[in-house]
Amino acid sequence: MVQIKEDISVKQQAVLAKKGAKQLSLLTTEQKNKALLTIADVLEEHTDDILKANEKDLENGKEKGFDDALMDRLALSVERVKDFADGLRQVSKLDDPTGDILTEWTLENGLNVKQVRVPLGVIGMIYEARPNVTVDATGLALKSGNAIVLKGGSSAIHSNKAIVEVMHKALDKTEIPKEAVQFIASTNREATQQLFTMKEHIDVLIPRGGASLIQAVVNNATVPVLETGVGNCHLYIDEHADVEKAISILINAKTDRPAVCNAAETVLVHEKWLEQNSDRLIQAFKDFNIEVFGDERTLATIPGAKEAKEADWAEEYLRLAIAMKVVSNVDEAIEHIEVYGTKHSEAVITEDENVVKKFMALVDAAALYHNASTRFTDGGALGFGAEIGISTQKLHARGPMGLPALTTIKYVMSGNGQVR
Amino acid sequence: MVQIKEDISVKQQAVLAKKGAKQLSLLTTEQKNKALLTIADVLEEHTDDILKANEKDLENGKEKGFDDALMDRLALSVERVKDFADGLRQVSKLDDPTGDILTEWTLENGLNVKQVRVPLGVIGMIYEARPNVTVDATGLALKSGNAIVLKGGSSAIHSNKAIVEVMHKALDKTEIPKEAVQFIASTNREATQQLFTMKEHIDVLIPRGGASLIQAVVNNATVPVLETGVGNCHLYIDEHADVEKAISILINAKTDRPAVCNAAETVLVHEKWLEQNSDRLIQAFKDFNIEVFGDERTLATIPGAKEAKEADWAEEYLRLAIAMKVVSNVDEAIEHIEVYGTKHSEAVITEDENVVKKFMALVDAAALYHNASTRFTDGGALGFGAEIGISTQKLHARGPMGLPALTTIKYVMSGNGQVR
Numbered sequence: 001m002v003q004i005k006e007d008i009s010v011k012q013q014a015v016l017a018k019k020g021a022k023q024l025s026l027l028t029t030e031q032k033n034k035a036l037l038t039i040a041d042v043l044e045e046h047t048d049d050i051l052k053a054n055e056k057d058l059e060n061g062k063e064k065g066f067d068d069a070l071m072d073r074l075a076l077s078v079e080r081v082k083d084f085a086d087g088l089r090q091v092s093k094l095d096d097p098t099g100d101i102l103t104e105w106t107l108e109n110g111l112n113v114k115q116v117r118v119p120l121g122v123i124g125m126i127y128e129a130r131p132n133v134t135v136d137a138t139g140l141a142l143k144s145g146n147a148i149v150l151k152g153g154s155s156a157i158h159s160n161k162a163i164v165e166v167m168h169k170a171l172d173k174t175e176i177p178k179e180a181v182q183f184i185a186s187t188n189r190e191a192t193q194q195l196f197t198m199k200e201h202i203d204v205l206i207p208r209g210g211a212s213l214i215q216a217v218v219n220n221a222t223v224p225v226l227e228t229g230v231g232n233c234h235l236y237i238d239e240h241a242d243v244e245k246a247i248s249i250l251i252n253a254k255t256d257r258p259a260v261c262n263a264a265e266t267v268l269v270h271e272k273w274l275e276q277n278s279d280r281l282i283q284a285f286k287d288f289n290i291e292v293f294g295d296e297r298t299l300a301t302i303p304g305a306k307e308a309k310e311a312d313w314a315e316e317y318l319r320l321a322i323a324m325k326v327v328s329n330v331d332e333a334i335e336h337i338e339v340y341g342t343k344h345s346e347a348v349i350t351e352d353e354n355v356v357k358k359f360m361a362l363v364d365a366a367a368l369y370h371n372a373s374t375r376f377t378d379g380g381a382l383g384f385g386a387e388i389g390i391s392t393q394k395l396h397a398r399g400p401m402g403l404p405a406l407t408t409i410k411y412v413m414s415g416n417g418q419v420r
Numbered sequence: 421m422v423q424i425k426e427d428i429s430v431k432q433q434a435v436l437a438k439k440g441a442k443q444l445s446l447l448t449t450e451q452k453n454k455a456l457l458t459i460a461d462v463l464e465e466h467t468d469d470i471l472k473a474n475e476k477d478l479e480n481g482k483e484k485g486f487d488d489a490l491m492d493r494l495a496l497s498v499e500r501v502k503d504f505a506d507g508l509r510q511v512s513k514l515d516d517p518t519g520d521i522l523t524e525w526t527l528e529n530g531l532n533v534k535q536v537r538v539p540l541g542v543i544g545m546i547y548e549a550r551p552n553v554t555v556d557a558t559g560l561a562l563k564s565g566n567a568i569v570l571k572g573g574s575s576a577i578h579s580n581k582a583i584v585e586v587m588h589k590a591l592d593k594t595e596i597p598k599e600a601v602q603f604i605a606s607t608n609r610e611a612t613q614q615l616f617t618m619k620e621h622i623d624v625l626i627p628r629g630g631a632s633l634i635q636a637v638v639n640n641a642t643v644p645v646l647e648t649g650v651g652n653c654h655l656y657i658d659e660h661a662d663v664e665k666a667i668s669i670l671i672n673a674k675t676d677r678p679a680v681c682n683a684a685e686t687v688l689v690h691e692k693w694l695e696q697n698s699d700r701l702i703q704a705f706k707d708f709n710i711e712v713f714g715d716e717r718t719l720a721t722i723p724g725a726k727e728a729k730e731a732d733w734a735e736e737y738l739r740l741a742i743a744m745k746v747v748s749n750v751d752e753a754i755e756h757i758e759v760y761g762t763k764h765s766e767a768v769i770t771e772d773e774n775v776v777k778k779f780m781a782l783v784d785a786a787a788l789y790h791n792a793s794t795r796f797t798d799g800g801a802l803g804f805g806a807e808i809g810i811s812t813q814k815l816h817a818r819g820p821m822g823l824p825a826l827t828t829i830k831y832v833m834s835g836n837g838q839v840r
Contacts, residue, residue, distance in 0.1 A: 026781060105803070111792050113802060120814055121784065203814055219642050224815045245837040252839035360832055361446060364541065372531050372835030381840065382533060382831075383525070394540055394623055394828040395644045395816040408814040411802075412780055415792030417665040419672030420801065 010194040013182040014149055014201035017122045020179030021147035025119050027175055029096040032143055035174035036092040040085035042170035043135070043163070047081045053162030054131070061155060069259065073129045074156055084135040084163075087386065091139040094385045097404045098145045112414040117407045119145030121203040124195045126151045126217060128209035131159040137206075138167060138181055140388050144406040147180040149202060151195060153209070154187035161185060196221040208389050211316070226397060226405070228389035231261030231344035232316050233374045236333040236359065238350030239270040243277050245371055246349045247284050252373040253347065255288050259318045261390060262345050262377040266313065266323040268333040274301060274326055290320050297326035313340045330355045334362050341365060343392045345374040366392060366399035430614040433602040434569055434621035437542045440599030441567035445539050447595055449516040452563055455594035456512040460505035462590035463555070463583070467501045473582030474551070481575060489679065493549045494576055504555040504583075507806065511559040514805045517824045518565045532834040537827045539565030541623035544615045546571045546637060548629035551579040557626075558587060558601055560808050564826040567600040569622060571615060573629070574607035581605060616641040628809050631736070646817060646825070648809030651681030651764035652736050653794045656753040656779065658770030659690040663697050665791055666769045667704050672793040673767065675708050679738045681810060682765050682797040686733065686743040688753040694721060694746055710740050717746035733760045750775045754782050761785060763812045765794040786812060786819035 024032075043050070054076040061071055102115040123146050127133045134150055141148035152160040164183040171178045184191050195202060199222055206226045207217040218225055235253055237246045253264035274281070278301050285292055285302065292298065293308040302324065312323045313336070327333050330348070337346055347369035348359040356370050367377040377399060379387025384402035391397045397405035444452075463470070474496040481491055522535040543566050547553045554570055561568035572580040584603040591598045604611050615622060619642055626646045627637040638645055655673055657666045673684035694701070698721050705712055705722065712718065713728040722744065732743045733756070747753050750768070757766055767789035768779040776790050787797040797819060799807025804822035811817045817825035 022782060107796075107801075107803065111796060222639050224644075224813060226815070242837070248837060248839055256840055360830075362442060365830070367831040367833060369833045370835060372833055372838040373840055375840040376527075376531060376833065376838070377831070381527075383527065393644060395646070398829050399831050409818050410780075410785070411787040411797070411819050413787060413789045413792055413796065415790060417662070417668060418792040418796070419668055420676055420793055420795040 010184055010186075010191050011198065011201070013184065014122065014195075014198050016179040017147040017149050017182045018201050020177045020181075021119065021121050021145075023177045024142065024147060024180045025098075025145045027145070029099075031175040032096065032145070033092040035171065035176045036088045036139055036143060038174050039139075039167050039170040040088040040092075042173075043081060043088075043166055044085045046166040046169075047078055050081055050159065050162045050166065051076055051078070053158040056158040057156050060158075064155075066155070070129060070155070074131070074159070076131060076159060080132070084132060087132075087136055088139045091143050091386055094143065094403060096143065096145075097407050102409060107418075109418050110416065111418045114412045114414075116410050116412050117404070118410045120406055120408050122147045122149060122201060123406065124149045124151070124198075124202045124205040124223065126192060126195065126205060126207045126209075126213065128153040128213060129155050131156045131163060133208060134160045134163045134183075135167075136386065137388060140386060140403060140406060142176060142180065144403045146406055147182070149182040149184065149195065151184045151192055157185075157187055193220065196223060199223050206389055226389065226391055226401065227393040228391055228401075229261045229344075230316065230342045230392060231263070231377075231390075232265050232314060232340060232342045233262060233345045234266045234268055234333075234337050234341060234347070235264045235374070236268045236327075236330065236337075236346075236348045237270060237273055238330060238348060238352060238355050239272045240352040240355065241270070241273055241349040242351055242371075243280055246273075246277070247280055249347065249349055249371070249373045251284055251288055253375055254290060254322055255320060256373070256375055258320055260375075261316075262374050263318070264322065264347070264374055265316055266325065266336075266340070268325050268327050268336055269298075270333075271297070271326050271328055278302075288320065290322055292322055292324050294324040295326060298324045301326070330358055334359065337363055337365075343394075344390065345369065345377040347372065347374050366390070430604055430606075430611050431618065431621070433604065434542065434615075434618050436599040437567040437569050437602045438621050440597045440601075441539065441541050441565075443597045444562070444567060444600045445518075445565045447565070449519075451595045452516065452565070453512040455591065455596040456508045456559055456563060458594050459559075459587050459590040460508040460512075462593075463501060463508075463586055464505045466586040466589070467498055470501055470579065470582045470586065471496055471498070473578040476578040477576050480578075484575075486575070490549060490575070494551070494579070496551060496579060500552070504552060507552075507556055508559045511563050511806055514563065514823060516563065516565075517827050522829060527838075529838050530836065531838045534832045534834075535829050536832050537824070538830045540826055540828050542567045542569060542621060543826065544569045544571070544618075544622045544625040544643065546612060546615065546625060546627045546629075546633065548573040548633060549575050551576045551583060553628060554580045554583045554603075555587075556806065557808060560806060560823060560826060562596060562600065564823045566826055567602070569602045569604065569615065571604045571612055577605075577607055613640065616643060619643050626809055645813075646809065646811055646821065647813040648811055648821075649681045649764075650736065650762045650812060651683070651797075651810075652685050652734060652760060652762045653682060653765045654686045654688055654753075654757050654761060654767070655684045655794070656688045656747075656750065656757075656766075656768045657690060657693055658750060658768060658772060658775050659692045660772040660775065661690070661693050661769040662771055662791075663700055666693075666697070667700055669767065669769055669791070669793050671704055671708055673795055674710060674742055675740060676793070676795055678740055680795075681736075682794050683738070684742065684767070684794055685736055686745065686756075686760070688745050688747050688756055689718075691717070691746050691748055698722075708740065710742055712742055712744050714744040715746060718744045721746075750778055754779065757783055757785075763814075764810065765789065765797040767792065767794050786810070
């Protein structure tokens with residue numbers, strides 16, 4: 001196996017990545033696609049090596065008493081490695097955004113101006129337990145012509161290392177230089193922090209993981225950050241909400257995959273709708289075993305509901321629990337979302353077009369839904385093919401980020417001596 | 421006159437701005453345009469008040485011994501106030517980017533997806549001496565539906581205050597709430613620093629001014645930053661450069677407006693071209709009084725050239741001085757730019773298409789020129805109508821930033837009960 005050197009400094013790795021990025025930026029789409037398919041094949045061929053390394057992480061996790069959810073995210077299998085490979089094959093089929101001419105015009109003096117899409121350069125990826133990010137992020141970075149510096153969580157260190165070793169082995173057979181994929185083997189915090197300020201060598205940092213990881217990056221990085229993923233998503237059930245739609249969307253948004261960022265965490269219910277439909281709502285919570293934390297009026301209506309503390313309104317439960325507040329109108333709902341929302345995904349259930357208009361105009365979030373589940377905020381579901389994360393910031397990219405989010409533009413000007 | 425309260429905290433101002441932004445985001449293009457024209461008229465009507473306030477800043481500047489260039493940037497006149505007003509009239513004629521549907525598609529399940537362009541929200545503008553920024557930035561912010569928090573330099577505090585007071589007076593006659601334009605009257609550093617971390621209330625910070633101001637913002641802000649303006653621009657004169665084009669572009673890029681960020685600061689000259697054309701180059705430097713700081717081979721060729729120190733290669737002279745290095749090929753030029761460039765504007769002068777290709781592919785900057793002056797990196801020159809600054813970063817916006825750079829997108833989804 002190719003060995004990842006542990007004695008190389010983070011800075012040296014970033015410099016190598018920048019060098020790799022230059023070479024990579026000159027490759028054709030075909031060369032990049034061929035490389036992705038090679039990595040996919042070689043990953044599958046080395047499934048045993050990867051699973052062996054994964055065993056170590058699982059043993060470690062058991063010793064440290066990780067909970068079932070964490071162990072599940074960590075655990076690899078023949079199928080999961082095949083999924084990694086199939087993911088890369090999928091990415092190889094996506095359109096290559098780089099090289100596209102977005103606009104072109106000629107000034108009166110004859111100077112031709114082209115806006116050309118180009119790779120960002122070097123992407124710094126800081127993430128937690130899931131080893132699949134190692135492969136997914138690498139595939140998206142390489143396809144869009146970017147080098148990547150990977151800094152995974154220590155709980156998956158053996159798995160990640162093995163995966164990168166296999167990917168390096170594969171890259172040796174391709175036109176993509178191995179330097180374009182750097183893995184930071186050190187598990188100490190300093191290594192991560194060095195990435196934060198390496199503006200000369202790293203073009204963007206993408207943190208993926210829990211709120212505290214993301215906050216640490218946002219608060220400490222001078223390298224520009226693409227903030228992803230924290231979703232305290234709301235569902236507002238209006239006075240004029242259709243009861244069938246309301247209940248089915250609520251149940252889907254809360255229970256389909258409670259642990260993901262586009263799951264609903266708070267339901268805001270119009271008092272008049274509640275009067276009419278409290279039986280249906282009570283039954284739904286009961287049928288799906290959903291724990292409810294509510295305000296005073298909720299407690300008076302939903303049997304078994306617990307009192308919501310201030311913290312509940314801001315909480316991402318990521319499990320079968322929901323906060324519920326009874327409101328008197330859409331304005332109150334919008335105001336609540338303004339205070340507690342994370343600008344991810346917010347939904348309104350109503351048949352009243354004026355309420356829809358107001359909600360869509362005044363709620364500030366990446367994705368706003370009318371009569372649909374917040375679960376659609378996802379690159380796959382929206383047809384982007386794959387995503388590097390879901391941006392909850394407003395600059396550069398918002399919502400699910402596909403390949404174009406990993407690019408920037410260059411103005412390319414052609415003249416014959418033009419001066420001002 | 422409306423008085424700007426000095427006892428209101430920066431946070432309170434940011435909260436008011438956010439509130440103003442909400443109301444502003446609901447206005448039509450016509451309402452915004454009408455407001456801009458009203459501000460323009462009221463500014464002209466109050467020219468005397470503005471000039472009286474400007475006198476105080478000029479007296480202050482004289483006492484503090486400001487140099488001529490700074491005094492010139494600070495000084496207002498009837499004509500300059502008219503220019504402010506005309507600038508706003510110009511902005512009123514630009515296309516309003518907000519509300520545009522960028523793409524729209526429908527998923528197989530019938531869920532309609534729209535990508536809609538919306539204002540960023542609240543823009544924090546941190547700038548130095550020029551009072552024109554107070555008006556220009558406000559005009560661009562309001563036209564794109566954004567509130568603005570202005571923090572100008574202390575040297576122009578009286579002028580800026582008077583301008584904002586007049587703008588507030590004007591806004592009283594329009595549909596745009598006065599809250600949408602906040603001016604931080606305090607001149608202490610803490611007021612600026614408070615803006616750096618106000619993520620809840622401010623959506624983006626735009627610093628405009630010298631390198632140290634910009635670095636302070638980039639290094640300390642957790643609010644996302646649009647980095648602008650530092651330009652260490654290079655001109656590479658290749659072996660196969662046409663001498664007429666090379667000389668006229670060099671002179672234009674260096675001397676047309678030496679103090680601006682798109683002026684050339686270093687010329688990299690191919691040794692063979694220099695052998696043939698040193699007489700012409702020497703004459704040009706002499707005719708235009710350009711001070712030259714050069715490497716060894718430059719010193720051997722250009723009479724009167726001074727030795728370039730390491731710092732010269734990174735220097736933005738912003739005056740009639742240039743650094744010059746003799747190189748053996750385009751690769752050496754590209755490498756030099758990689759080390760010392762600021763990703764602003766870089767030019768290659770050559771008739772060799774292969775050299776052009778390499779330069780365009782490998783140089784990493786917002787704007788790359790073939791046989792034209794770097795002076796065209798400017799919103800006005802490129803036909804954007806107006807610019808809020810020139811971005812030298814890669815995320816969100818690159819190069820001259822017009823109105824679209826002050827917007828983001830929202831995904832607006834319409835369904836009839838879709839769930840996953």
